[in-house]
Amino acid sequence: MRIDSFSVDRYVSLMRSCLDTRDVKSGKSVHSLLVKLNLRVGIFLCNNLINFYGKNGLVEDARRLFDEMPERNISSWNTVISMHAKCGQLGVARKLFDGMPERDSISWTAMIVGMNLSGLHEHAIGLLLEMIREGVVPTQFTFTNILASCAALGDLDTGRKVHSCVAKFGLSAYVSVANSLLNMYAKCGDQEVAQAVFNSMRVRSISSWNSLISLYAQSGQIEQARELFETMSDRDCVSWNSVIAGYNQQGFDLQALELFVQMQNHHVRADSFTLTITITACANLEFLKTGTQLHAYIIKFCSILMVPLEMP
Structure with a gap:
């Protein structure tokens, strides 16, 4: 039996509610009901089920659903890749990533996030270079993770090059990117540029202030x-x-x-x-x-x- 559009929206809403409340039992009940009624679950609803299982740490259930999908879209691939990458299963994630029929910025960023979480910061930076060579435009989320890698490595030279890329792609105005730039320069000890980035920010979050305060405090300039x-x-x-x-x-x-x-x-x-x-x-x-x-x-x-x- 095919689910009509109203039913799809209703079931998706139920799954998202279960995800928001981390209600695994109810989420599984909704899935079981779909199976029991022998309803044909489309890509959109199936992607939401995969996302629900993945974000609740039920990797095997999410992967089983993905493997059983007769048809997938790029969102299906991205969801399962992100799940494996964030769980530290980078080999599995990379195999899926390499097997994708097409990739977008979310696909690349999911792999970069996973590498960052696993402490593979140099690999994350290398993947950004591959991404750009493939002609895929990085997003603000890509750059916040890459700048975090530069900060973790204390790699000021690469951080400066990434900063140039940020400016080239017109992403400097995003608060999250500006904060990442500020944090990178602070962690790498470049006080002058960190202060310049802070001064140029039209909107500042608590994180912006904290990064600069920490830089001054750690460099012995406690009064500043x-x-x-x-x-x-x-x-x-x-x-x-x-x-x-x-x-x-x-x-x-x-x-x-x-x-x-x-x-x-x-x-x-x-x-x-x-x-x-x-x-x-x-x-x-x-x-x-x-x-x-x-x-x-x-x-x-x-x-x-x-x-x-x-x-x-």
């Missing part, structure tokens, strides 16, 4: 880092951590603890990195009582220290 920090209209845990760590690294342990107290007062959730820094600051200052309070908090696995810190 604090000045940027105070300029931010909104801050997250990373923002606070960057400055607290900067103070700690420069030996300003009391200032690190004072900023941690401010972090509490602003109701920002501390993480393990925050606590590691503050415990270190307590040890350096020989603040036993404050360190004991922090230790008690860590043991209880609370999300934030609720009692005021008492510092001598």
Whole structure:
């Protein structure tokens, strides 16, 4: 029995709802109903089923569906390639990728993302070169991953070349790309260009500010880092951590603890990195009582220290 267009939309909506809520049981029930009613599932609905299984980690179920499809489109291939790549099964993903009748930017980017996740950053960069040689235009998502590879490798020379490609393809205005450029230059230690990228951004996210603050803090320019920090209209845990760590690294342990107290007062959730820094600051200052309070908090696995810190 063929499903009419109304039914297809209804089933797709059900599958997406199950995916959004990570409701595996209900998603499998919908699939079982389709099989039980002997309904002929078209490519669009089948792709949604594959996506549902893949994103819930049910790789074998997703792959079985893909293998049984009498007809596939490029989205079918991309979904299953992305699934294998993100699971670290790069050999399987590459075999599928090489066997595709046609590839688009999503296909290439899926492989690049998988290589990045597996730490194969040089291979990811090499795949970008193949992509461009094949005449496929990279997207902002491609470049954010490639710039992450350059940052991980500390490869400033390649990062600069990628920056030129970003400009050539007119993608510099995307906030995600600008943030990736800023992060790459910051991680590679090019403060001047990082600042220039930051200054040129029409729209900045918290990540933009954090990258530059971290660069200044790690390079010993803690006053500049604090000045940027105070300029931010909104801050997250990373923002606070960057400055607290900067103070700690420069030996300003009391200032690190004072900023941690401010972090509490602003109701920002501390993480393990925050606590590691503050415990270190307590040890350096020989603040036993404050360190004991922090230790008690860590043991209880609370999300934030609720009692005021008492510092001598």
